[in-house]
Amino acid sequence: MRDSVGSVRSVLLLGGRSEIGTAIVERLVREGAREVVLAARGGVSSPPGALTGLGASVHSVDFDAGLPDTHTGTVAEAVALVGDLDVVVDAFGVLGEQSEYEADPAAAARSAGVNYTGHVSVGLAVAARLREQGHGTLVVLSSVAGVRVRRSNFVYGSAKAGLDGFAQGLADSLYGSGARVLVVRPGYVPTRMSAHVEPAPFPATPGQVADAVSAGLRSDATTVWAPGVLQPLFAGMRLMPRALWRRLSR
Amino acid sequence: MNRPEQRTLLSGWGLTSPTAAHVVRPRTPEQVAEALAGAGGRGALPRGLGRSYGDAAQDAGGLVLDCTGLTGPVHLDTARGEVTAPAGTSMDRLIAHLLRRGHFVPVTPGTRHVTLGGAIAADVHGKNHPAASSLGAHVRALTLVTADGRTRRLGPGPDGGDPELFWATVGGMGLTGVVTEATLAVFPVESSYMRVDTDRTGSLEETLELMAHADDRYSVAWLDLFARGGALGRGVVTRARHARLGDLPPPLRRRPLRYRSAGVPVPPLTPPVGTVNRWSVGAFNALHLNRAPRRRRGQAQPLTAYFHPLDALRGWNRMYGRPGAVQYQFVVPFGEEGTLAGVAESLSRARAPSFLAVLKRMGEPTPGPLSFPRPGWSLAVDLPADLPGLGAALHGFDERLVAAGGRLYLAKDGRARAETVHAMYPELPAWRRVRERADPDGVLVSDMARRLRLL
Ligand SMILES: Cc1cc2nc3c(=O)[nH]c(=O)nc-3n(C[C@H](O)[C@H](O)[C@H](O)COP(=O)(O)OP(=O)(O)OC[C@H]3O[C@@H](n4cnc5c(N)ncnc54)[C@H](O)[C@@H]3O)c2cc1C
Ligand SMILES: NC(=O)c1ccc[n+]([C@@H]2O[C@H](COP(=O)([O-])OP(=O)(O)OC[C@H]3O[C@@H](n4cnc5c(N)ncnc54)[C@H](OP(=O)(O)O)[C@@H]3O)[C@@H](O)[C@H]2O)c1
Numbered sequence: 001m002r003d004s005v006g007s008v009r010s011v012l013l014l015g016g017r018s019e020i021g022t023a024i025v026e027r028l029v030r031e032g033a034r035e036v037v038l039a040a041r042g043g044v045s046s047p048p049g050a051l052t053g054l055g056a057s058v059h060s061v062d063f064d065a066g067l068p069d070t071h072t073g074t075v076a077e078a079v080a081l082v083g084d085l086d087v088v089v090d091a092f093g094v095l096g097e098q099s100e101y102e103a104d105p106a107a108a109a110r111s112a113g114v115n116y117t118g119h120v121s122v123g124l125a126v127a128a129r130l131r132e133q134g135h136g137t138l139v140v141l142s143s144v145a146g147v148r149v150r151r152s153n154f155v156y157g158s159a160k161a162g163l164d165g166f167a168q169g170l171a172d173s174l175y176g177s178g179a180r181v182l183v184v185r186p187g188y189v190p191t192r193m194s195a196h197v198e199p200a201p202f203p204a205t206p207g208q209v210a211d212a213v214s215a216g217l218r219s220d221a222t223t224v225w226a227p228g229v230l231q232p233l234f235a236g237m238r239l240m241p242r243a244l245w246r247r248l249s250r
Numbered sequence: 251m252n253r254p255e256q257r258t259l260l261s262g263w264g265l266t267s268p269t270a271a272h273v274v275r276p277r278t279p280e281q282v283a284e285a286l287a288g289a290g291g292r293g294a295l296p297r298g299l300g301r302s303y304g305d306a307a308q309d310a311g312g313l314v315l316d317c318t319g320l321t322g323p324v325h326l327d328t329a330r331g332e333v334t335a336p337a338g339t340s341m342d343r344l345i346a347h348l349l350r351r352g353h354f355v356p357v358t359p360g361t362r363h364v365t366l367g368g369a370i371a372a373d374v375h376g377k378n379h380p381a382a383s384s385l386g387a388h389v390r391a392l393t394l395v396t397a398d399g400r401t402r403r404l405g406p407g408p409d410g411g412d413p414e415l416f417w418a419t420v421g422g423m424g425l426t427g428v429v430t431e432a433t434l435a436v437f438p439v440e441s442s443y444m445r446v447d448t449d450r451t452g453s454l455e456e457t458l459e460l461m462a463h464a465d466d467r468y469s470v471a472w473l474d475l476f477a478r479g480g481a482l483g484r485g486v487v488t489r490a491r492h493a494r495l496g497d498l499p500p501p502l503r504r505r506p507l508r509y510r511s512a513g514v515p516v517p518p519l520t521p522p523v524g525t526v527n528r529w530s531v532g533a534f535n536a537l538h539l540n541r542a543p544r545r546r547r548g549q550a551q552p553l554t555a556y557f558h559p560l561d562a563l564r565g566w567n568r569m570y571g572r573p574g575a576v577q578y579q580f581v582v583p584f585g586e587e588g589t590l591a592g593v594a595e596s597l598s599r600a601r602a603p604s605f606l607a608v609l610k611r612m613g614e615p616t617p618g619p620l621s622f623p624r625p626g627w628s629l630a631v632d633l634p635a636d637l638p639g640l641g642a643a644l645h646g647f648d649e650r651l652v653a654a655g656g657r658l659y660l661a662k663d664g665r666a667r668a669e670t671v672h673a674m675y676p677e678l679p680a681w682r683r684v685r686e687r688a689d690p691d692g693v694l695v696s697d698m699a700r701r702l703r704l705l
Contacts, residue, residue, distance in 0.1 A: 001697055004266035004304050004576045004664030005641035009701065032641055034667075084310070084700065134257065134292065134311030135269040135697075178259060178270025178310060218636070220572065 001086055001135045006218040007032030008086035012078045014063060014122055015092025016040030019191035020141060022048055023206035024089050024213050029056045031214065035082040039063035039074055040092075065092050065118030066110070072125045079129060087217065088126045089139045090119060094156075095193045101155040108155045115159035120166055127170055130179030139182045139213055140167040144225075147185065147234045150249035171222055182216050184209065185234075186226040202227055251276055251285035253313055260314060263567050264303040265574035266635050266664055269310030269697055271295075275319040279430040282315060283399035286428070286693060289313045293695035294397075296428040298368025299340060301361055303577045304664020305697035306423050307368070312695065317367050320430055326351050332390055334433040337367030342511050349509045354439045354492065354553075356388035360608070362511065362558050367429040372661035373421035373621040375628075377468040377490075377557070380613035384623050386420035387616050388435040394419055396427040397693035406617075418684040421621030423660055425694045425704065426685055441506035443493040444468070444556040448546045454483025454591055458627070461611050467491045468556070473607040475597050475631065482598050483591070485609070486542040493550050502550060511554060511561070573636035576665065578644060581612055582656035583626040589654040590627050593647050597631060600643065607631045619677035619684075622659040630662065641665065660698065668703040678704065 002008055011028050013021045016038030025036055029051055036051055036058045038044040043060040051058050059081045063074045078085060094111050101108035123138065130136035145153060146160030164183060171181035186209050188200035204212075204226040216224040225231040237245070257270040271292075276282045286294055292312035299318060300307055308314065320338030324347045327333070333353070335344055341355065342362040348354055359374040370392065375384040382388070391405045394415070404416040419426045447466070451457040457471050466489040473485040495506055560566060567575055582589045597604060610628045615621055633640060648670045651657065657674035658666055672678055682705065692705060699705050 001269060001305070001310060001701065002267050003641075003701065004262075004264055004574070004635055005644065006266075006573075006635065007641050007665070032645075132292070132311055134271055134309075135267075176259070176270065177257060178268065218573075 001084065002137075002217065003032075008217070009033060010035040010037075010082040010084065010086045012037045012039060012075075012082075012085050012088045012126075014039045014065075014088065014090045016044045016060060016063070018091035018093075018141075019193070020186070020189055020206045020209050021089050021091030022051075023210040024091070024139065026050050026054070027207075027210035027214050028087060029054045033086070035059070037061060037078040037081055039078065063122075065114045065122065068117065068121035071122040072128075074122065075125045075129050084133045085126070085129060085136050087137050087139060088130070089141070089213075090123060090126070091141045092118065093141065093193070095153075095197070096156065097196070098153045098155060111155060112159045115156060116162045116166075119163050123166065123170055127174060127179065127181075131174060131177045134178040136179045137182055137217060138167075138170070138179070139184060139217070142167060142183050142185050144185050144187045144230055144234055148237050148240075148245065151246060152249055168222075180222070182213065182221060183223045184213055184216070184226065185223065185230065187230050189226075202229055202233070251281045251288065253285075253288050253290070258314075260297070260300070260308040261574075262304045262307060262664060263301050264576055264635065264664060265567060265570070266576065267305050267308075267697070269305075269308050271309050271312050271314040273314045273316050275316040277319045277321075279393065279395050279401050282320075282395045282428045282430060283401070285313065285315055286395065286397055287399055289397075289693050293693050295694060295696045296367060296371070296424045298338070298365030298371075299363050301359075301364045301368065302372065302661040303575070304662065305701060306372075306661055306663075308697045309695055310697050315428060317365060317428065320367070326353060326436070328353070328438075331435055331437060332433050333436050334431065335366055336431050337365060337370075337393075337429040339366050340364065341366070341369060346509050346511065348436055349439070349442050349507050352438050352440070352507060353436045356382055356435055356437065357385040358557050360558060361561055362554070363561060366432055366434075370420055370429055370432055371422060371424045373616060373618050373623070374661070375610070375612065375623045377470040377610060379623055380611050381467050383614050384616050384621060385434075386417070386618050386621060389420065389432055390435055391433040392416065392419065392429050393431040394427040394429055397689040397691060401430070414684045415688055417617045418619065418681050418688070420616060421618035422681070422685070423620065423698065423704075424696060425699055426688050427694065439492045440495045441493045441498055441502075442509050442553050443498060443502060443506070443550045444490040444553050445493040445497045446488055446490040446546075446549045446551045446556060448543055448549065449487045450484070450542055450544045451487055452484050453480055454594065457483055457485050457487060457609065458587060460487045461609065464489045464611070469611065471609040473594070473609055473629075475594055475602070475604050475607045478598055483594055485607075488556070490551070490556055492553075497548065498550050509554070510552070570634050573634060576633050576635045576640065576644075577630055577662040578633065578647070579628065579630035579659040579662040580647075580651050580656050581622065581624050581626050581628040581659075582651065582654050583624065586626065586654040586656065589650055589656065590629060592650060593629070596643065596647070600637075600639075602631075602633055602637060604631045604633055619681035620660065620675060622657065622661070624657065626656070628659075630659075645670075660702075663698070666702065668701065671702045671704075
C-alpha cells in the first residue's frame with residue numbers, strides 16, 4: 001500500500017538484475033520501502049549493496065520469463081516472503097540484434113516470448129494477486145520503441161507494442177479493484193541492454209526513469225514517459241506519413 | 251449479509267491511501283455476526299464515519315462493515331446519568347438528543363461527525379482531557395460482537411464480564427470486534443452555550459504557561475507555526491466551561507438548549523492540486539490570529555463553535571486536493587516541552603503550510619493498552635501530503651518522540667513505521683494476548699494493522 005506520504009513498504013522486481021529496474025527499486029527504498037524481492041533466473045546471489053545499505057531486507061526468488069507455468073508460483077513465493085506486494089516492477093526484457101533475428105526466426109520468436117508473452121503470464125499472475133489484496137501497482141517497462149514500430153528493430157518494437165497494449169488493457173481490467181498499472185515509456189537509456197546500439201536523442205539515465213516512476217506512483221498517473229518530452233514528440237511521430245517514417249527509422 | 255461482488259474504494263479523512271474492500275452495512279448485531287462469519291481470507295473490519303485520517307478504518311481486499319447502519323432509539327436515563335445508544339449513532343445525533351434533555355456527552359472530539367463505535371475504538375479525547383480523561387473513562391458498558399459471532403456485554407470493572415477485553419476494545423481500533431451498543435455516563439447542562447475566555451499569546455512559552463494553569467473544564471490553544479523566531483508558537487488560547495443560564499445574555503435565555511448543526515459544504519470537486527499552500531495558510535493564520543481578541547472574558551459561544559469549528563465547513567479535507575492531507579498528532583510528557591518546541595520549530599523552518607496546529611494539555615489516561623492519551627502536551631498539525639520531503643521529516647520527528655517518551659495517535663496515522671509504534675506503545679504485547687483470545691483466527695484486520703504489524 002502507498003502510505004499517507006506516498007511511500008511503499010514492499011517491492012517485487014521481475015528482472016531482478018535489470019539496471020533500470022534496480023534504479024527504480026533503489027529509489028523506492030530511499031523513499032522508505034523496507035522489503036525487496038528480486039526475481040531473476042537462478043535468483044540474485046549478491047544483491048546491490050545500495051539496497052541492503054539503505055536498510056531494506058532483500059530476498060530473491062527464481063524467475064524465468066520463458067516458463068509461464070511457473071509464474072503464479074513465483075508471485076506466491078514473493079508473497080510468502082514479504083506479504084502484500086505494494087509495487088511490482090516488471091522490468092525484464094531482451095533487445096538483441098534485428099539483423100540476427102531476421103537470419104534466425106526461431107531466435108526472434110524466443111525473444112518475443114520474453115518481451116511479450118512472458119509479461120502476459122506474469123502480468124496476469126501479479127494482477128490476480130493485486131486484485132485479491134485490493135491495492136498495489138504493477139509498473140510495466142514498455143518503451144517508445146512500441147509506440148511506433150521502426151524498421152530497424154521491429155522484432156523488439158512489435159513485442160513492446162503488444163506489451164504496451166496488454167498493460168493498458170490490464171489497467172482497465174483492474175479499474176475499481178484498488179490495484180493499478182503504471183505504464184512506463186522510456187526512450188534511450190544507456191544500460192547493459194542498449195550498450196551496443198547508437199544513442200538516440202533525448203536519452204534518460206536509469207535514475208531519471210526512476211524519478212519519473214516515483215512521481216507517477218505518487219500521482220494517479222496511468223502512463224509516464226522518460227524523459228517527458230518524448231510524449232509530445234511521439235504524438236507527432238505517430239502522425240508521420242508511413243513513407244517518411246520508413247526512411248527516418250532505418 | 252452476503253458479501254457483495256462489487257468493491258468500494260475506501261480511504262481515511264486525509265484521502266491519501268485508498269484501497270478496495272467489499273462493504274456491507276449491517277443494521278443489527280445479528281447481521282454483524284452473520285457478516286463476520288462470511289469474511290474471506292482478507293478478514294473483516296468495522297468502520298464508522300471514516301474520520302480517522304489514515305488507514306485505520308480500511309481493510310484492502312477484505313470485508314468492511316459500515317457500522318453507520320447500527321442506529322435506533324437512544325435511551326437517556328437521567329436518574330443514573332447515563333445514555334445507551336447503538337454504536338452507529340453519530341456524536342452529532344447523540345449531542346442533539348442529550349441537549350434537548352439538558353444533558354451533554356462527557357467527551358467530544360473536534361468533529362461531531364464520528365460514530366460512537368469509532369469514538370470508543372480510538373478512545374477519543376476532547377478539550378477537557380485533564381479534567382475528564384478520554385471517552386473510555388465514561389463508558390459504563392458496551393456490547394461487542396466478536397469474530398466468532400458471540401455477543402458480549404462488557405464493562406470496565408471487575409464485575410464487567412471480561413474487563414481485559416473491554417479495555418482492549420477501548421482504543422483497540424476495531425481489532426477486537428464490532429461494538430454494537432454502548433452506555434456512557436453523561437452530565438446535565440443548563441445551556442448549549444459555552445462561556446469562553448480568549449487570550450492571544452505572543453510565544454510558545456506564554457501559550458504553555460497559560461495552558462498549564464488553566465483550571466477551566468475545557469481549554470485548547472491554536473498555534474501559528476508560521477510565525478518565526480520568538481513569535482513561534484504564538485497563538486490563541488480559549489478556555490471554557492458550560493454556560494449557566496445566568497451567564498447568557500437575555501436573548502439567548504429564551505432557548506438556552508438550542509442546537510444547530512448544519513455546515514456549509516465545500517464545492518464537491520476535488521481540485522487536482524491542493525489549494526492549501528504556504529501563501530493561503532500564511533494569510534489564513536495571520537487573519538485568524540488578528541481576528542481573535544487580545545483578551546476577552548465570558549463570551550457566550552454556541553458549543554458547536556467552540557468544540558467543532560471545522561464542522562462549519564463540510565468536506566474541508568478536499569481542499570488539500572488529490573494528494574490529500576496528513577495529520578501529525580503526538581503527545582510528549584510534561585518536562586519534554588523542548589521536544590514540542592523542537593518539532594514546532596522544524597515545521598516552521600520548513601515553512602510547512604499548516605492550517606491547524608492544535609495544542610492540548612492531557613491528564614490521566616484510561617487503562618486501554620492502545621489508548622493514545624498520556625499526561626503531557628499534545629500537538630496536532632495538518633499538512634498537505636505531497637509536501638516534498640514530508641515522509642523523511644516526520645520519521646525524524648518520530649525518533650525525537652520515541653527518545654522523549656512520546657507517542658503518535660493511531661487514529662491520525664497513516665505513515666509511521668511498525669518499529670516506531672511498537673516502541674511508543676509498550677503495552678502492545680499485552681493487548682495482543684487479549685485480542686488473540688477474542689479473535690484466535692485473526693479475522694479482524696485493517697490496513698493499519700498490517701502496516702504497523704499490530705496483530
Ligand atoms: C476534524 C477532525 C477532528 C478530530 N478531532 C479529534 C479530537 O479532538 N480528539 C480525538 O480523539 N480524535 C479526533 N479526531 C479523530 C476521530 O475522532 C477518530 O478518528 C474517530 O475514531 C473517528 O470515528 P469514526 O466513526 O469516523 O471512525 P472511523 O474513522 O470510521 O474508524 C476509526 C476506527 O474505529 C474502528 N471502528 C469504527 N466503528 C467501530 C465499531 N462500531 N466497533 C469497533 N470499532 C469500530 C475502525 O475499525 C477504526 O479502527 C478528529 C478527526 C477529524 C476529522
Ligand atoms: N535500456 C533502454 O534503452 C530501454 C529503453 C526502453 C525500455 N527498456 C526496457 O526496460 C526494461 C529494463 O531494461 P534495462 O535497460 O534495465 O536492461 P537490462 O539491465 O539488460 O535488464 C533486463 C533484464 O531482463 C532479464 N531477462 C532477460 N531475459 C529473461 C528471462 N527469460 N527471464 C527472466 N529475466 C530475463 C535479464 O536478466 P539476466 O540478468 O539474467 O540477463 C536482465 O536482468 C526492459 O523491459 C527494456 O526493454 C529499456
